[in-house]
Amino acid sequence: MEVTPVTIRDVARKAGVGVGTVSRVLNENPSVSAETRNKVLAAIEALDFAPSPIAQRLSRGRSMTIAVIAPFFTRRSYIERLQGVEHVLSSSGYDLVLYNVESVERRNDCLRLAPRRERVDGLLILSLAPSDEEAAHLVNARVPTVLVDAYHSDLSTVQVDDVTGAMTAVNYLIEQGHNRIGYVGEVLDDNPFRFQPIHDRYIGYRQALESAGIAYDPELHAQGRYGWRGASRMTADLLQVDAPPTAIFAYCDTMALGVLEAAQESGRQIPRDLSVIGFDDVEIAQYFQLTTMRQPLYETGARGAELLMELVDSGNHMPVEHIYLPTELVVRRTTTPADTEFE
Amino acid sequence: MEVTPVTIRDVARKAGVGVGTVSRVLNENPSVSAETRNKVLAAIEALDFAPSPIAQRLSRGRSMTIAVIAPFFTRRSYIERLQGVEHVLSSSGYDLVLYNVESVERRNDCLRLAPRRERVDGLLILSLAPSDEEAAHLVNARVPTVLVDAYHSDLSTVQVDDVTGAMTAVNYLIEQGHNRIGYVGEVLDDNPFRFQPIHDRYIGYRQALESAGIAYDPELHAQGRYGWRGASRMTADLLQVDAPPTAIFAYCDTMALGVLEAAQESGRQIPRDLSVIGFDDVEIAQYFQLTTMRQPLYETGARGAELLMELVDSGNHMPVEHIYLPTELVVRRTTTPADTEFE
DNA sequence: TGAACGATTGGAACCGGTTCCACTTGTTTA
DNA sequence: TAAACAAGTGGAACCGGTTCCAATCGTTCA
Numbered sequence: 001m002e003v004t005p006v007t008i009r010d011v012a013r014k015a016g017v018g019v020g021t022v023s024r025v026l027n028e029n030p031s032v033s034a035e036t037r038n039k040v041l042a043a044i045e046a047l048d049f050a051p052s053p054i055a056q057r058l059s060r061g062r063s064m065t066i067a068v069i070a071p072f073f074t075r076r077s078y079i080e081r082l083q084g085v086e087h088v089l090s091s092s093g094y095d096l097v098l099y100n101v102e103s104v105e106r107r108n109d110c111l112r113l114a115p116r117r118e119r120v121d122g123l124l125i126l127s128l129a130p131s132d133e134e135a136a137h138l139v140n141a142r143v144p145t146v147l148v149d150a151y152h153s154d155l156s157t158v159q160v161d162d163v164t165g166a167m168t169a170v171n172y173l174i175e176q177g178h179n180r181i182g183y184v185g186e187v188l189d190d191n192p193f194r195f196q197p198i199h200d201r202y203i204g205y206r207q208a209l210e211s212a213g214i215a216y217d218p219e220l221h222a223q224g225r226y227g228w229r230g231a232s233r234m235t236a237d238l239l240q241v242d243a244p245p246t247a248i249f250a251y252c253d254t255m256a257l258g259v260l261e262a263a264q265e266s267g268r269q270i271p272r273d274l275s276v277i278g279f280d281d282v283e284i285a286q287y288f289q290l291t292t293m294r295q296p297l298y299e300t301g302a303r304g305a306e307l308l309m310e311l312v313d314s315g316n317h318m319p320v321e322h323i324y325l326p327t328e329l330v331v332r333r334t335t336t337p338a339d340t341e342f343e
Numbered sequence: 344m345e346v347t348p349v350t351i352r353d354v355a356r357k358a359g360v361g362v363g364t365v366s367r368v369l370n371e372n373p374s375v376s377a378e379t380r381n382k383v384l385a386a387i388e389a390l391d392f393a394p395s396p397i398a399q400r401l402s403r404g405r406s407m408t409i410a411v412i413a414p415f416f417t418r419r420s421y422i423e424r425l426q427g428v429e430h431v432l433s434s435s436g437y438d439l440v441l442y443n444v445e446s447v448e449r450r451n452d453c454l455r456l457a458p459r460r461e462r463v464d465g466l467l468i469l470s471l472a473p474s475d476e477e478a479a480h481l482v483n484a485r486v487p488t489v490l491v492d493a494y495h496s497d498l499s500t501v502q503v504d505d506v507t508g509a510m511t512a513v514n515y516l517i518e519q520g521h522n523r524i525g526y527v528g529e530v531l532d533d534n535p536f537r538f539q540p541i542h543d544r545y546i547g548y549r550q551a552l553e554s555a556g557i558a559y560d561p562e563l564h565a566q567g568r569y570g571w572r573g574a575s576r577m578t579a580d581l582l583q584v585d586a587p588p589t590a591i592f593a594y595c596d597t598m599a600l601g602v603l604e605a606a607q608e609s610g611r612q613i614p615r616d617l618s619v620i621g622f623d624d625v626e627i628a629q630y631f632q633l634t635t636m637r638q639p640l641y642e643t644g645a646r647g648a649e650l651l652m653e654l655v656d657s658g659n660h661m662p663v664e665h666i667y668l669p670t671e672l673v674v675r676r677t678t679t680p681a682d683t684e685f686e
Numbered sequence: 687t688g689a690a691c692g693a694t695t696g697g698a699a700c701c702g703g704t705t706c707c708a709c710t711t712g713t714t715t716a
Numbered sequence: 717t718a719a720a721c722a723a724g725t726g727g728a729a730c731c732g733g734t735t736c737c738a739a740t741c742g743t744t745c746a
Contacts, residue, residue, distance in 0.1 A: 008734095018695060023735080026734095033695090054397060054731090058395075058702070060734065061701070083415070095440045100426065119396050284627065350702055361725060361726035364726075395701085399703055402702075
């Protein structure tokens with residue numbers, strides 16, 4: 001018994017109508033009489049017919065597919081954004097084709113090749129900022145594109161204001177009386193994926209210090225990779241300088257975990273001896289009672305997908321839009337005023 | 344300036360050949376003379392032509408698409424498996440269409456609707472065990488299907504032996520001299536997604552106790568949901584019974600975190616007062632120095648994808664295969680022999 | 687009463703590839 | 717020298733839908 005591919009013509013024959021009529025029934029075209037519609041529906045039922053999405057795509061000239069390019073590594077924040085994207089896309093009938101970016105070559109491949117032809121109706125890029133050349137290529141190919149957690153002036157974007165977020169975090173520490181505030185962050189100069197927040201949060205840190213009249217001390221600024229392990233090593237070094245920091249702002253919650261670990265290993269108590277503030281508010285931050293900047297991860301993904309849907313529906317004829325979602329300071333138990341006396 | 348869709352016929356005209364020849368060049372059919380091939384390649388280059396994947400799919404009768412159905416929640420373990428899947432698929436030229444399952448209805452929708460017609464060439468289902476009826480439906484639709492982290496006798500599967508894994512974990516605790524061993528797990532009787540490990544790890548726990556001659560004590564078995572928060576609450580209760588456990592086996596690392604938290608809140612020191620062992624070995628387990636059963640998450644995903652590729656290439660004519668990957672006990676710092684004296 | 691009109695409907699053409707059959711040309715075989 | 721054969725190529729038919737144009741038929745309007 002072979003699988004018999006039932007086509008729209010089989011249905012037409014069975015129902016005694018033309019193929020156009022069957023197609024109209026499938027597409028809920030109102031100009032079909034109730035009687036005819038019922039005949040067709042009965043035939044569809046009897047033959048267990050389902051239209052071929054591929055044939056529909058070819059004849060409609062739309063792929064009903066959105067490509068999502070994401071570096072989903074191991075990091076929680078990418079997952080949460082991806083969930084927001086998936087949720088919106090799945091309820092709008094588009095297929096989500098996932099391209100994972102795990103190397104810089106693949107990043108470049110994806111940005112160059114994905115928009116080729118009518119392969120996809122839209123492109124949603126997570127966290128990867130295209131170069132001017134790449135952006136021009138995307139615009140030129142007329143593929144509706146939205147960037148999430150990344151910026152380019154020529155493309156619509158959904159982001160969080162990382163500069164302001166970082167400033168808020170550092171300002172909070174300053175308000176608490178800290179003035180030796182360390183920053184444990186990602187490597188600034190070598191950023192092959194072009195992650196925007198790496199740059200912006202550092203800027204926010206610098207600006208907060210500057211506007212409070214605190215001099216930037218390179219000794220209190222550590223850069224490195226490898227998540228919490230790296231952060232832990234960097235923090236260990238940071239805590240050994242002559243005038244160690246009384247507070248540390250970490251680039252992300254994962255790195256904040258490393259900060260906490262190193263602080264404990266150096267015999268410090270949190271928050272008495274060191275205030276720590278993270279960024280992202282991923283789930284584990286709650287477990288550690290970590291004070292952090294919440295950024296609406298799921299929402300940026302969802303909002304980006306919604307924007308992309310609008311862009312696709314408009315035939316890519318919408319003005320470029322830059323959406324910023326607010327961050328929020330979440331105070332938990334890893335921060336405290338400077339010089340607090342504990343019993 | 345409109346986007347001009349360049350077709351194979353434009354290329355044929357430009358190169359002064361027939362469309363069949365262009366198609367042959369595209370598909371690297373050897374029966375094209377070098378001279379003709381060069382003419383065609385030049386025309387392709389000149390027109391910046393790229394074949395339409397959709398048209399290829401329609402005429403070839405293959406969608407070059409694999410649907411991945413996954414409950415990717417918030418849990419790290421799903422992500423790691425998904426990464427393995429993505430890696431294999433992306434290097435074999437198939438598109439990965441992601442269906443996230445976040446509710447039981449969506450689970451049922453996906454299992455019923457996804458295999459409809461030639462929508463996809465293959466189906467990879469993560470962690471969701473189909474019912475007999477659903478499995479029959481899948482077999483009947485002749486869609487190549489592989490289950491990862493789930494079992495059904497009629498479908499190929501890639502799994503870890505959870506029963507043995509759990510036994511290994513509990514046996515280790517028994518060898519360490521523990522005989523009051525608690526189990527903090529997921530709810531057994533109400534398992535709407537039909538997650539297999541929920542059942543199997545419990546069985547392993549029971550079998551390990553039984554073969555060591557230790558009576559199962561329902562008071563030491565807590566069931567609940569909501570990740571570490573739930574586990575934390577359950578553990579708090581468990582530690583208040585008359586003869587509290589000296590060791591706890593947690594269903595997964597996330598729940599083990601809750602166990603650790605509750606133990607600390609009850610004033611216990613880990614591992615002196617309570618040994619804790621988890622399952623999965625996700626990244627955070629290293630941070631906590633958690634003793635756990637490592638299961639090869641990435642590898643199960645990758646292996647499942649490879650198996651699916653073989654199945655697809657064979658035209659779905661391969662015998663059903665059940666692959667088991669080994670688990671491994673990873674001893675870190677949350678377990679210790681019973682009655683150890685610490686200075 | 688005849689023309690004009692709206693509601694339905696059939697089906698050819700089309701979307702952009704692949705594939706197979708027929709045909710040409712040059713070479714080898716009997 | 718004719719027949720057989722291989723290599724290379726053109727193009728119609730096809731994949732399974734959608735869409736548009738033309739045709740039919742019962743009404744409505746002048």
